[in-house]
Amino acid sequence: MEGKREEGIRKGPWKAEEDEVLISHVKKYGPRDWSSIRSKGLLQRTGKSCRLRWVNKLRPNLKNGCKFSLEEERVVIELQAQFGNKWARIATYLPGRTDNDVKNFWSSRQKRLARILQTSSTPSKSHKNESEVTDCHDVPSLEAPIFTSSVEGESSRALSCSSSCIDNSGIVKMVPLPELADTKLITFEPHFVQPDSQSLIPFPPILQPQLDLTFSSENQDLLVRFDDPYFDMFGSQETKTENITLPMAPPFLEPLESCRSGARVKIDNSITPDCFFDDFPADMFDHIDSLPSPPAQ
DNA sequence: AAAACTGGCAACCGCACAAGG
DNA sequence: GCCTTGTGCGGTTGCCAGTTT
Structure with a gap:
């Protein structure tokens, strides 16, 4: 399984090149067969990692960097x-x-x-709402x-x-x-x-x-x-x-x-x-x- | 100015589940 | 029925930037 430690597995932040490879794979085959990305030698990432990257960052229409309304x-x-x-x-x-x-x-x-x-x-001697405390003593x-x-x-x-x-x-x-x-x-x-x-x-x-x-x-x-x-x-x-x-x-x-x-x-x-x-x-x-x-x- | 604190975020890990052989 | 594989999910961790002390 993917939980096993294997050689050649890359972890950590994704590079732009890796993103491009992943995107092109999804364009070709759709958002599936994540494990094949590594087995084909396209990326040194686990299938899980690829899927996560796609779902959380690369998928279209994501509100990345946008605060919750x-x-x-x-x-x-x-x-x-x-x-x-x-x-x-x-x-x-x-x-x-x-x-x-x-x-x-x-x-x-x-x-x-x-x-x-x-x-x-x-x-606390220094609470930011200290003034309100006195207002709400009741x-x-x-x-x-x-x-x-x-x-x-x-x-x-x-x-x-x-x-x-x-x-x-x-x-x-x-x-x-x-x-x-x-x-x-x-x-x-x-x-x-x-x-x-x-x-x-x-x-x-x-x-x-x-x-x-x-x-x-x-x-x-x-x-x-x-x-x-x-x-x-x-x-x-x-x-x-x-x-x-x-x-x-x-x-x-x-x-x-x-x-x-x-x-x-x-x-x-x-x-x-x-x-x-x-x-x-x-x-x-x-x-x-x-x-x-x-x-x- | 520096240290401490905090918030936000990306990514990993372990587990569960379903499908297929 | 079992094992393997792929996928999905929730919890957790670590990093970094901004803020506060």
Whole structure:
């Protein structure tokens, strides 16, 4: 097999000449018979390496070197929540993107969010959002049950939210996708969302597998109230706004029936999921503690 | 200015699966 | 039914450039 160490196998970055050889092979024979490229002596690359190079870099219509758009980000977040880490499947919904692109995008995002959570959960003397912290001192102490962003994850619990949106009163609604029909809708009321925005903000995946969270004892009642789809965790009672339909790109995302009870509006494109997350008060997660192991469900 | 940190990306590795002999 | 081969997928690693300290 190709896993074996063999002499004459070239690895590492591809040269332009190699790309040309590969492209001409694909032109002649189509994107198949990758192993024959080496057996014919055209390249000293394994079939796997050739295929990977073609799929990720040489294939036509790839969006190489192009950052993920807001819409693409939103789609990835939605689909990751629905499918889990099925990058190839997710990539089929994103023209010009490869599974590797999606995987790298998600990985970067995870690292970024993990770091944000880490820095915000440990007292820091120099946090960039320090001014906002004082503005948001009324954010209640909260620890959440165990989450996972993956549908396949076994640790999904009461708050296995897979998606979210923000309504025109600044309420973040955690929206279970159809496959998670038994989960409930949760709302937040951050102070930093422009009300008259234009597009849906995917809620940043703070609900990650590595985040084993639990409610503190003083917030057990909060946990119970999460079962109420109308419960506004941050206390606002002015959140029951009218229903506004939202265009959802992939067909399977359309229903979102469980979001019907709450308003959903478009919000400004200038707000990316990440900058939105960055706007969380630095101490918002101060009270989130790790659990050594998930409690039995 | 230099070191440390971070993000983005390309590529490799191991595993799984399907097809064909 | 088995083995081999080809292919696809997800996880991981390493490099490099940009940013921050």
